[in-house]
Amino acid sequence: MSRCIQYLAGPADLPGIEQSATSKGLIFIRGDEYQSTPAQPGEAAYHGWFSIKPANQLKLYRDRPCEALDPMLHYRPSCIEDGYITIGNVFENQDNELLACQTKTHFERVSRWIRKWPRDSTFGVNIGPQAQSLIDAGLMPVNWIPGTVEGFMVDVSTGLVSKIADPDTNMFGLNSVSLK
Numbered sequence: 329m330s331r332c333i334q335y336l337a338g339p340a341d342l343p344g345i346e347q348s349a350t351s352k353g354l355i356f357i358r359g360d361e362y363q364s365t366p367a368q369p370g371e372a373a374y375h376g377w378f379s380i381k382p383a384n385q386l387k388l389y390r391d392r393p394c395e396a397l398d399p400m401l402h403y404r405p406s407c408i409e410d411g412y413i414t415i416g417n418v419f420e421n422q423d424n425e426l427l428a429c430q431t432k433t434h435f436e437r438v439s440r441w442i443r444k445w446p447r448d449s450t451f452g453v454n455i456g457p458q459a460q461s462l463i464d465a466g467l468m469p470v471n472w473i474p475g476t477v478e479g480f481m482v483d484v485s486t487g488l489v490s491k492i493a494d495p496d497t498n499m500f501g502l503n504s505v506s507l508k
Contacts, residue, residue, distance in 0.1 A: 329422045333439045334415050336451070336469055337406040338458030345418070348441035349401070354378040354434055357386070357393060357400075375404045378418075378438070380430055395421040399430035401438065406459065412474070413467045415453055418442070 337345065350356055359375040377393055379386065379400035387397040395402050406416035420435040422428040445454040451469060463469060 331420045331422060331435060331439075332417050333435075333442050334417045334451075334453045335406065335442045335445065335456065336413055336448075336453055336459040336463070337416055337456040338408070338413070338462050340458040341445075341456030342405050342416075344456075345403075345405070345416075345438065345442060349378040349403075349418075349434065349438050352434065352437060354380065354401070355382055356403075357383045359392070375402075377402055378434065380434075395419070395427075396423060397427075399427045401431055401435055407473070408462065408467065409473045411466070411468060412470050413459060413462055414473060415451065415469065415471055 335345075346356060355378070357377045357379050359377070377395065377400040379393070379398060381398055381400075383393070386393045386400075388394070389397060393400065402417075402419040402421075404417050404419075407414050418435065418438050420428065420431050442454050445456050446460070447454050455463070
């Protein structure tokens with residue numbers, strides 16, 4: 329089981345989310361430190377974790393931190409690229425009750441901060457002020473930047489994995505959805 333809050337945020341909106349997490353003791357651990365190429369805030373590869381422990385104390389799974397092994401929230405911010413703005417999210421894994429009880433109040437605090445932004449009925453996400461301005465100026469909200477994700481589907485009855493025919497299609501079968 330897990331909890332996730334999704335949102336749309338422009339670059340000027342993101343520091344508020346990050347500060348709401350780090351102001352009460354969480355440590356931001358950049359995900360690209362575990363990749364070969366560093367990413368900048370706002371780029372699709374930029375992500376990370378809000379952790380109770382410093383990076384050097386985390387258990388690694390496949391050479392990167394894992395929220396199933398340590399008390400942390402996975403953070404994937406919105407990014408802007410090629411006329412698109414992606415939905416960002418903060419994810420809390422609740423499979424391990426011991427870890428979940430350590431992250432619960434942190435997740436709730438970050439969620440409350442995001443929920444201060446107006447909620448859009450089309451996508452069902454909260455939208456930061458700069459993100460709304462960017463959308464009004466023509467950016468298209470999407471789950472991911474078209475052409476950047478290889479998608480796979482798993483048939484749960486057989487366990488067979490197959491590649492999604494159109495990798496530009498998001499999980500809802502839509503190439504993009506306009507909020508206008």
